Structure formats: structure tokens, C-alpha cells
Amino acid sequence: MRYVVAKDSRDAVALLNTGENARLLAGGTDVLVQMKLGNKTPSLLIDIKSINGFSDIFAENGGFRIGAAVNGAEMGAHAALKAMWPGVVEAVELIGSTQVQGRATMVGNLCNGSPAADAVPAMLAAGAMARVEGPSGTRDMLVAELLKGPGQTKLGKAELISSIYLPARPEHSGDAYLRFIPRTEMDIAVASAGVNLVLDASGTVADATVALGAVAPTAVVVPDAAAALLGSKLGAQALEACAAACAAACSPIDDRRGTVEFRTKIAGVMATRAANIAYTRAGGQL
């Protein structure tokens, strides 16, 4: 195996394009584990952490652009980012231990393609955009458009993500992410939910996005669950309808960590609890 430090995105794309069995290396918390376990043994590792701008978080058009090599600890320490998108940041901060936080990136979490990846439902709920660089140039696409299936994304072979953009927020908005795990720390979501809400001045939900993790081959946006919240102040009826829509959107696996029945039920519980948190963060009174 060779290890190469990419100088810029173009260099990284060219290296991906060599036809070798190449793999990008960000925090390495998935890549190095998979190499150790012998699951995936690349012949070329392309380290993207030294690329100019990849480790920066900067304000852009009222929102934030987060470089692909920014780790969880750096996102958690960014007060303004956390104030604007607390749900996305709390999702990223749930990834692994303090030690994992010192390395793991949000983009690596997305590109590893786990259906239970914690950052993904929060990014979907936030309407996050990925900046994709490839042999034919640069394009911006919704994170939702990149999801494909377990261990996969829709990125081309020689494409990479250089940054994630979290857009500006209107007044009275808030987001939240919750997951169910059998222990308090260091585990993989059995079911999870990201919710993003915008309220009007009276506290009525004017816009909503609900996304679920770990209950389908990829994280999923559930428009019916969001529609159930619209026009409400999160009364019991709206929350029940939201939970029912979440259950209807689930097609989970059955394993020792959670049965189909349990995951289907818990997805709605996570979504309604996350909705309550997002509502309060948006300034609504429950």
C-alpha cells in the first residue's frame, strides 16, 4: 500500500482516477478499522487533511461551510455553528468517544455509508448541501441525493466531497437529533431521528423536515412525518400522526440489537422527542 498526502482537491481527484484501488483518508476511524479487520485493503491511501481549506469552518451567506477534514471536536468547539445548527453538531458529537471525536469527520460519516451513521439524518433534516469535486468539475448537491445503500454513496469513483454547507436560518428555527442505543455512550444507533423546524411568530410550525436513521438501507427523509407537524404547535394529535408516519416509513433489519417491531416503534418516539427539542430551540413554548 502507498500513502500519499494530497496537495489540493485536483491532486486528490487525479489520484482517485489512476485506476488503483484508492481510498480517501479523512479521520480514518472507519478506514483504518476496516483495514485492520481486513475488510477493505486499498493499494493507495489519499490523505485529504492537508488540503487548503479542508480543515476550516467559515461563515458563508448567513450559513456555515464546513471543510471535509474538520473533526467532531472542532465542530463541537465552534460556538456560532453550534448556536445555529445545534442538532447537526450534537449528532456529530455523538460519534464515538472523545478519542474518536478528535479524528472523525462528518463527511467520512456520510461517505462510509452506514445506515446508522449519526450525522446523516441531522444533515438531511438541515437540508445540508455537499460540494462534490470530480474530473468534470465542481457541483453542489443535497446530501439526500448522495445516499445509495449500506457501504455506498452515489459519488463517482474519482469524486470527493470538499465541504458541507449548512444554510442560513430564518428566525424562530431549531433542529435536534436523537438516537436510541442500549447503553449511554459508545454504541451504534438502533433507530434515530433528526428534526428541523421553522415556526411563525405565534409558535405554529411553518416548515418542517423529519429524517430517520438506522431503519432503512439508508437514512430517509419522511415528508409525511413533517407534514403531520405543519400548522401545529406540536399537540398530542400532531405528534401521534408524526410517529405513525415515521413507523410507515421504516423498513428496518432485524438483529440482536433491535427487532423490526422495536425499531419501527422507537423511530417515531425519537422523532417526536427530537421535534419537541427542536421546537423549544426555535423559541416555541410547549
Next chain:
Amino acid sequence: MSKIHVTTQVNGDAVEFLCEPDETLLDVLRDRLNLTGAKEGCGTGDCGACSVTLNGRLVASCLVLGAEVAGSAIETVEGVGTADALHPIQQHLLDHAALQCGICTPGIIVAAKALLVQNPDPSEGEVRYWLAGNLCRCTGYDKIIRAVLSAAAEMRGENA
């Protein structure tokens, strides 16, 4: 495989080494630099026995490549205290009998020190969450948590 030449800093000293491209920082520290304080409990990021700081950030050295640390500053347990003057965390771990086999201890010391640098007055909950990635098969954790809290108090100048 051709070896990679790396120049970096460990516990304040400039060091250089040759390593394989897929060799972890943990293996470099233990096998090439003779710093055997960091332990391999799992090799997959789960146990924290290999904890070191990299440019001030707590990391699992089994999930970092030697090649990745060129031009960095690494701190290992060997840089914490001396045999004659233990760091307060080390002294309080001893005083609380917070270790048995000791495999987890170097990682706990490095991780706890990193916590107290950024939060000199953590709550019990904050210590427990911070150390959630440092597994201990022997002690049941409680003594470790108490030792870290009392070391923090001493370092703040309280009940010293």
C-alpha cells in the same frame, strides 16, 4: 512496500523514524520509539488504552498512521510526570487504588490530563462522559472517576 520517513515531535523532543505506510502511530511508538506506555487493547478504537494527544487533541493512536503525524506534536504517558514527581492524576490514581492490572491506566492518565487542560473543574458526569472511551476491565470505574475528580481539585488548589 517502501518505508516513509517521518519527522515529528514526541513529548517535546524532535524524533524521526521510518515506518510502513500502513503502520499505526501506536506501533511506531511502541516498536520503533520504545515508548511502550500506550497499550494495544483492541486496535480498533474501542478501548482507549492507546490514547495519546496529537497537537493537543486526544486521539486513539491505533487509529492514526505513523505517516500522518509528520510535523506534529505528540504527547504520550511517558511525558506525564516523572518517577520522583508524579503528576497529580497519577498520584491520585495510586491513592485511590484505581488500578489493578494497569493496562488501561496510561490511556486513562493521558485522557484525564487532556480533560483537565480544557476543563479544570469538571462535574462527575463530565468526567464519566469524557472517559467513556477508556475501558477498564478491573476497577469498575468508580475509583478512577473519584481519583480524577480529586486530582482536579488539587490542581485547582483546593484541599491540597
